[in-house]
Amino acid sequence: MVLNVTYHKKEQKQILIDLIGKPFSFLEAIKMKGVGSKRMIIEEVSPNLYPYMNTVSDINYANIELRKNGILVYINKGLQNFTWALPYYQLVIYKTNGTSIHGQGKFIHFKNTKTLKENKAFFSKMLDKKIDYDEYYNFQDL
Numbered sequence: 001m002v003l004n005v006t007y008h009k010k011e012q013k014q015i016l017i018d019l020i021g022k023p024f025s026f027l028e029a030i031k032m033k034g035v036g037s038k039r040m041i042i043e044e045v046s047p048n049l050y051p052y053m054n055t056v057s058d059i060n061y062a063n064i065e066l067r068k069n070g071i072l073v074y075i076n077k078g079l080q081n082f083t084w085a086l087p088y089y090q091l092v093i094y095k096t097n098g099t100s101i102h103g104q105g106k107f108i109h110f111k112n113t114k115t116l117k118e119n120k121a122f123f124s125k126m127l128d129k130k131i132d133y134d135e136y137y138n139f140q141d142l
Contacts, residue, residue, distance in 0.1 A: 001104070002052060005083045019085050020070030035066040037122045042075075043098060043111040049075075052082045062108060064101075064122070066129055073101065073108065084108075088133040099123065 001019065003012050029035045042060040045053060052075050053060050065072040070087035090103040098112040110116050 002049070002082055002084045002106075004080060006080045016067075016072070016083070016085055020072065020087050021068030023065070023067060032066075032125065034122070037064040037119045038115050039063045040115050040119060041111040041113055042108055044109040046106045046108075049084075049106050049108065052077055054078060062110070064126070066126060069133065071101075071126065088130045089137070091130055093123070093127065 001015070003015070005012060024032065024035050039061045040063065042053070042062050045060075054077055058078075060075070060077075062073055062075045065074065070085060071091065073084040073086065075082045075084065084106070086101070086103045092102040094100040094102065098110050099116060100107055100109040
């Protein structure tokens with residue numbers, strides 16, 4: 001789900017809490033050594049995310065925030081801000097010539113730059129959270 005969060009509305013905040021959980025508290029964020037990524041350059045997006053990208057030759061940026069049950073991908077388009085809410089059970093990450101985040105029939109491919117390499121620890125933290133979420137909701141008996 002992609003929301004226009006340029007102007008904050010209570011309904012949008014409640015939708016995000018219902019979908020991917022509350023944000024981590026200040027102490028939890030310190031213990032985790034941060035819950036947000038540095039901004040990364042978007043190289044390619046799926047066709048259904050084109051309306052949220054700059055149409056001129058500007059560079060598109062995004063950053064990611066961890067939540068308890070998913071992630072928020074913040075996309076900047078000029079003076080507008082969009083948020084893509086992605087629960088962990090729909091999240092798929094590929095590492096091929098950069099990094100791609102897939103889910104809900106959409107994807108964002110981040111360019112392989114210095115900032116992406118600086119976010120390596122963040123991506124491993126995000127994968128750990130996804131694994132913890134999957135283990136918590138695993139109903140199979142092995």
